[in-house]
Amino acid sequence: MTTSVPADSAPRACDLLVRADAIITQDDDRRVLTGAAVAIGDDLVLEVGDYADLDARYDAAQRLDMSGKMLLPGLVNGHTHLPMTLLRGFADDLPLMEWLEGHIWPVEAQLDEDLLGIGARLGCAELIRTGCTAFLNGYFHEYVTGDAASNCGLRAVLGEGFFAFPSPFFPTAEACWETIRTLEARFRDDPLVRTAVTPHAAFTVPPEDLAASFELAEALDIPWQTHLAESPAETAVCLGKYGMRPVEILRKEGLLSPRVTLHHCVDVTDGEILQLAASGTNVVHNPASNLKLCSGMSPVQKMLDAGVNVGLGTDGASSNNQLNMFRDMGLAALIGKVRHEDASAVNAGTALDMATRHSARCLGWPELGRIEAGFPADMIALDLSSPNLMPVFNHVSHAVYAATGMEVCMTMVAGEVLYLYGEFRTLDVSGLRKEALRCSKWVRSVSGK
């Protein structure tokens, strides 16, 4: 095609022009462009299109030639507990309740900010390495994770977790309110970090405290997230305590809304799915964690068909045991078929939507998860010269079924390249190895293992 610049139009300035073999845009038409490029200015995508055309029309301060690679939006992790990288592989092969009460909570109770910072930085490194550019977190001393994300250039939504019963961090649920307000104020002007109100679950926080915390989320105008309906065992606890199933507890308190993101929703009835859809409530599917803890398989396709926005998350690194969204994307597609006894259920495009645009809505950050003019310049590149990605018939299929995450060779957030060809630009990964060793000794000493 003709790419000459008309005499009367000077080239437009941009900060960076990225060329690639293909771009999975995840725009409204789900266009996949070949021989394409992205022009980036400040922290936004200025234009996506044919490489020769953009090359002629843009005067780029910098260029990044990613020939032989495909670009896709940075993946959005809808549910994790980033510092739990410290407990990766510490307690495996256990059901949810025994795992939490017998192994995780006793060690977590002794974590301090120094250890949490190491865990958070380890988590950031893994997210960057595997092509994740934003995440929805829930843990303790969340400013530590916020600082880690902000310093290494990742987007994060932070959730200071609380229970109704006394925890080492808060004696009551309400004691957490001030921390949530302080956290929100601390990061209010940070373009990368936001906050969310985060009660642990309906079986650990009573209905009145759930409702009070939702009022706080409304007052601060931030998302409200919680674990919900993770397993039949949780449903049994809720029925025993309140005579209601988990979704019913929220519905009765008026806590089903577009402001709400529910993690898991494995044990939900058809009627509850309709309530989630009608209320605009968001759900995050965590297939690896659900499989590992033997919690069950969420009826994802049924929820999607009903109109529920279902995103995708890894959950923490001690129940997955990875923070690699590529693995969860593949698993979502695979177990979705078995769950619904239908090979067409949770197809590749759906799984990619879940890991990008749908998760972005779960974070309350719907402009993420696409490569499109006017939207944030968060994107990753997969190396198409990896043997497992040759040849290419369908780029989306490769991203979901064939890629492992290790083909990620570039990770960019807000126009800043955080990782390129093995080099972490914002993190000292070799230093993290020494710190991780120190952490493993500490975990052994406090757990007696």
Ligand SMILES: [Zn+2]
């Ligand atoms: Zn979780």
